[in-house]
Amino acid sequence: MNLFRDILETRQKRIQEEIIALQRRIDGPKGELVRLDGSVEKQPRQLGLEAVTMQKQIETLKNEFDQIALSWDALKTVKDIPFVWDIAFVEIFEGDKEGFDIVIGNPPYVRQENIADPHLSREEITTENKKIYKAKLARSVYQSYPKFFGYNRDRDAASRKLDAKSDLYIYFYFHGLSLLNKRGSFCFITSNSWLDVGYGKDLQEFLLKHCHVKMIIDNQLKRSFASADVNTIIALFSAPDDRIDWASDKTAKFIMFKVPFESVLSAVVFDEIEEIREQKNMPEYKVYPIRQELLLIDGCEVDEEDERGAWGVGQRVKDGITENIIDVVKDKKSSGILIKSAKYIGNKWGGKYLRAPDIYWTILEKGKGKLVRLGDIAEVRFGIKTGANEFFYLDEEKIKQWGIEEEFLKPVIKSPRECKRILIDPKDLKYKIFMCHKDKKDLKGTAALEYIKWGEGQGFHVRPSCAGRARWWDVGTWEYTSILWVETMFEAYRVYRNVGKVYESDKFYGINIKKVPDELCAILNSSVTLLQKLLSGFASLGEGALKTPVYEVKRFLILKSSLDSSNLHKEFFSREIKTIKEETKCNDRCVLDTIIFDVLDLTQTERDAVYEAVINLVESRLKKAGSV
Known part of the structure; x- marks a missing residue:
């Protein structure tokens, strides 16, 4: 117990020293202004943006100090000692090391609806305690990167929130990165979904601003695990620094191997890839290098009414290399690129940079002014979503069995397998959907009411999607x-x-x-x-x-x-x-x-x-x- 408290006390003192040093840099030394009458007036030094940066560092350190104080108060008995990486591996996080040299992992893939406290048995898990556990997971990430997520410890609130649909491995990415020292390296093998789906946007933006995305590696020929019905990628990153946006000028590399990994397990191959500075297509692999600044721009969306900029699709040349740019926000007056005025909404890293052929970029270039987003015109x-398909979809046999009135049965296509043509022919469809908007009192004497009662006997009415409706059997208009x-x-x-x-x-x-x-x-x-x-x-x-x-x-x-x-x-x-x-x-x-x-x-x-x-x-x- 005393050992843990000594560690926390030492850390608090170190943080106080850093805060004092930063505050001194902001406050002084003062300059002198000599007036016409010969008097001298002390003037505070003007640091501008540098002072703003140091002030943010002070705020981060104060948050860390407060968190240590909370940890101190929590250590009342030996049983209260939690698992804390910094304390459990004190020899790694104290002194000159300040973290691990490398973090390697294959975290679990758990869909958001299945994330629950691992200390609870299956019988103890409820919707409410799953919600509480996910909130704790999110808070732990916010506390690790308060600047990026705009986390205020006093209000326990973050201005930026992780997508609630995030798979469990997303939290592992953030925590794994937090364990590295400044020169550390990060390597994960995970599902590839975060490259292309909405919940990957926060991780993408964090990496582009605060890490070097060294390599994203995929294999078009062979999956990594026979026992997992997911496709995986290998991610290689540098250690993060979320105090400043420093990584925009780094080059990310997307590598798609065309042969099994075991055929290219050679340092020579990766030495070749390390030297590649522009797109290259080899018999064994394809490499797409792109500056992280451009990846950030590509994933941004700006208000169409923002008169400072407009979207475009094109190319630019930097350091002698031609780079593709999509959805670039350009200043109408200066033709400069605006990033701060746009919001990062996510990007299709897998689709565009791992799988996309050259013709994709050609179509975007030649389609300038000729293409429009589908969502803008339709x-x-x-x-x-019925919440109980067994109840709501009825085939001919079930319809005859119950004799449900025609007014409550509507034609529906349940599966693409029912129709092999583009033009839907109702004769090809196998099911009708039960669509009833009436209360039970208005259904007296109908077969529909008997069918509803049967459904309640089967427990369909307590399923989440059904229970949330005013009439559980009414899917709406x-x-x-x-x-x-x-x-x-x-x-x-x-x-x-x-x-x-x-x-x-x-x-x-x-x-x-x-x-x-x-x-x-x-x-x-x-x-x-x-x-x-x-x-x-x-x-x-x-x-x-x-x-x-x-x-x-x-x-x-x-x-x-x-x-x-x-x-x-x-x-x-x-x-x-x-x-x-x-x-x-x-x-x-x-x-x-x-x-x-x-x-x-x-x-x-x-x-x-x-x-x-x-x-x-x-x-x-x-x-x-x-x-x-």
């Missing part, structure tokens, strides 16, 4: 959408045209546009849109599945101009859609793509490259899924 929404996007794909790709009155399950996103839905549906079924889906979706699910979040679908770039594709609709929409490789040989598919290629002014070589890219991306994903 509404994109989630499909219906929904409008039909004209286009349906499939959330998860395998080796076939189709976006559905919904001309009838058909609702969609949560396996789809509904898309509504007031004008020309046939035209938009044709564009969404083109190979150019497919290429974006293959790069924007995340394949961390394993088994070859590729899922695209709804917010990514909204960001897809489609043609602004109208298409003369009316002659395509009957044949293309009505025939069965084949695998992607087979589709590239279909005449009507090529006619559609040619219309779009012409607008983008792609050469024949570039058109061929689009087909080659989509085929390779699909085949490599499926081959990797079956590699172990």
Whole structure:
């Protein structure tokens, strides 16, 4: 007990000394002003931005001091001694070392809804104590990096919050980095999902500002673990320093190996990669180096009404190297790049920098002024989440069994497997959705009421999504959408045209546009849109599945101009859609793509490259899924 208190006391004294030293630098020495009458007046020294930086360092040190004081108060008995890295490994964190030289790990992959206190048994876990435990996890990260998260210890509040959907390994990233000394190295192998999904944005921004992202390594041929249905990457970073934004001029490298790792376990290979300064495509691997400043810009979004800047897609040359830039915010007066005025919303590191072929960047360059975000011209929404599919979806046999009234049964497409064509035919659908908006008192004497009572006997009414409704059996009022996007794909790709009155399950996103839905549906079924889906979706699910979040679908770039594709609709929409490789040989598919290629002014070589890219991306994903 005394040992721990001595350690804490020593640390408090050291912090006090650092605070005093910083305050002295801010306050003095003072300059002298000689007046006309010969008198001398002392003037405080002007440090400007340097003083602001030192003041922030003082605030951080004061927060650390207060935390140590709390730890001191908590140490009343031996049983109160918690596990604290700094204390458990005092020989590592005290003195000159100040942390580990290297942190290596393969943390657990636990989806946000399954994160719970590991000290509790399964029977003891509740929704409430899971919420409390996740709040503690988040607070521990905020306390480790108070400046980045804007954490105020007195109010126990952070101005920036971690995404509540974060997988457990995200917390491990932040804590693992905090254990390093200033010269330390970090190496994790984790799921690749944080590279492309929304909850990875905070980690991405932190790394770009406060670490050197040395390497992100993937393998397109083989998965790392046979027992885990996830795709993984290897991440190599420097130690962080969140007191200042120092890392923007560092170069991050994204490496995609084309052969199994065991074939390239050579120092020579990594020495070669270390020396690469521009994009390089070798038989064994592909390297995409990019300055972290550009990665930060690429992931930023600025208010469209911000008169200081505008979005663009282009390139710039720095140190003799041509670099691609997407969504750059440029000052209209000075043509400079604005970062501070934009908000970082996340980036598709996996899609763009590990998997993207050259033709992707060509399309963005040639599409300047011709492309618009889907979410800017159409509404994109989630499909219906019932919370109890066994109750709400009824096939013909179940409908006959219960004799439910027709007014409570609506056509619905539950799975993409039900319809092989773009045009949805209600005759192909296997299910009806139970859609009842009435109270029980208004259902007296109906089969629907008996069915609801049966559902309660099965416990459907206490499931979270159902229990949260005023009437648990009422999924709400929904409008039909004209286009349906499939959330998860395998080796076939189709976006559905919904001309009838058909609702969609949560396996789809509904898309509504007031004008020309046939035209938009044709564009969404083109190979150019497919290429974006293959790069924007995340394949961390394993088994070859590729899922695209709804917010990514909204960001897809489609043609602004109208298409003369009316002659395509009957044949293309009505025939069965084949695998992607087979589709590239279909005449009507090529006619559609040619219309779009012409607008983008792609050469024949570039058109061929689009087909080659989509085929390779699909085949490599499926081959990797079956590699172990």
